[in-house]
Amino acid sequence: MTLKHFLFSALMLLSAGTAWADVEINETNFPDASFRNYLLSQDYGSDGKLTDEEIAGVTSINVSGTYFSPGTISSLKGIEFFTALEDLRCNDNQLNSLDVSGCTALTTLFCYNNQLTSLDVSKNTALTLLQCDNNQLTSLDVSKNTALTRLECYDNPLTSLDVSKNTALDTLSCGSNQLTSLDVSKNTALIYLDCFDNQLTSLDVSKNTALTGLECYSNQLTSLDVSKNTKLTSLKCQKNQLTSLDVSKNTALIELECYSNQLTSLDVSKNTALEILWCYNNQLTSLDLSKNTALKYLSCGDNQLTSLDLSKNTALIRLHCYSNQLTSLDVSGCTALTELWCYSNQLTSLDISGCTALTELRCYDNQLTSLDVSKNTVLTRLYCYQNRIKGAAMDALVASLPTVSNYTMRVVYYENEQNVMTTTQVAVAKAKGWEPMEYDGQYWVEYAGVDPSTEVNNVEAADADDSAPWYTINGVQLAEKPTAPGIYIHGGKKVVVK
Secondary structure, eight states: OOHHHHHHHHHHHHHHHHHTOOEEOSTTTOOOHHHHHHHHHSGGGTTSEEOHHHHHHOOEEEOOTTTTSSSOOOOOTTGGGOTTOOEEEOOSSOOSOOOOTTOTTOOEEEOOSSOOSOOOOTTOTTOOEEEOOSSOOSOOOOTTOTTOSEEEOOSSOOSOOOOTTOTTOSEEEOOSSOOSOOOOTTOTTOSEEEOOSSOOSOOOOTTOTTOSEEEOOSSOOSOOOOTTOTTOSEEEOOSSOOSOOOOTTOTTOSEEEOOSSOOSOOOOTTOTTOOEEEOOSSOOSOOOOTTOTTOOEEEOOSSOOSOOOOTTOTTOSEEEOOSSOOSOOOOTTOTTOOEEEOOSSOOSOOOOTTOTTOOEEEOOSSOOSOOOOTTOTTOOEEEOOSSOOOTHHHHHHHHHOOOOSSEEEEEEOSSSOOOOOBHHHHHHHHHTTEEEEEEOSSOEEEOOOBOTTSOEEEEOGGGOOOOSOEEETTSOBOSSOOOSSEEEEETTEEEEEO
């Protein structure tokens, strides 16, 4: 053998010896005890060391706090040994740094719910799924990750995000950051976009024609054009500054949440598949729901509606139409209704006999003089204070209560109250399992009722010329004669001021 051949053979043997060296699962190579314990618990690490063959066979590691440990891993040093790794899940731990530069085969990385302040994925060009949400990332460069189809980076303090190179993205979730702009014009494959709770003043989704879900709520948008997004089934654009919203082209919409904007009108006549409509806290004066026969959940409270026709909405399960100017409300056809909030309107009557599935009724702050709940046999919560139910009408209400077990009936408020419930009526309600409550200005407390033997006069506030002090029903002395309607104590008697 020549010297040249000898040296070559020796070099090859040395190289082979180095390649075949085992990786010890010890504190030096893997400083974190929880990570070491995970490796030792696997078949490939049970003998306390890792061979090249074993390392090459490890394509997936799941040390997430919800799967392996109760979030105790603070370091993944040593992960660089696993060069064949394709799937790494280390979410829900205590990591403040993560080096995956050696894991160039990675296609999936879950590192959310940690304390990462930076993340370098420039070497992970095969990544298709990256979830790094709920960390402390101030920047994120995904320009080299052109294979990404799903990116979730929400709930970080990111001030900018460039996804122009990520043309394969079908899901982008970047909500709860500090973004002032977002360009998704190159992301034509997007199916779902979530950019809520940022500082966006505009959003162009005209190129994202494949979108089925868009969540852009809690921004500063003054306009939103979704006319090109005809596949949308869910649109959540609430808590912006929208003065108008055209959804006439979005005929596939099932869910529309546009509450807390500045809308003065809303046309949903083309959205016949709509099941959920939350448009409360706007400035709507009318709302036509005659075409929305599939509607199940409607919240249109805190608007300026004077009427509401629900005759075609027989599938309604939940109806919130509170704080409007309704003088009447017909829910006779809403037989599936379980929750009705119609408080703070101008209702003088309310027929809920057809709502046999009703479990919760909030009809307080109206002008009701009677209420019958005899057909509402599964009712568990009744808020009817600040109305005008008393005497025989209160007798009838109490008599109509279904027999239950310790359910709440809020019947008296500390001001502007014209309901009168006697101790006898309270006793009847309690015997049926109801707990009548009154609000004392701070808390809802058990209500004892008015003593029926005590004289109660119906007077105008101006009629009282006695110098005796006035008190609220809870014993708080007033500075002057009350003008607000309600029950007061004056001259040792309970007085109803109209």
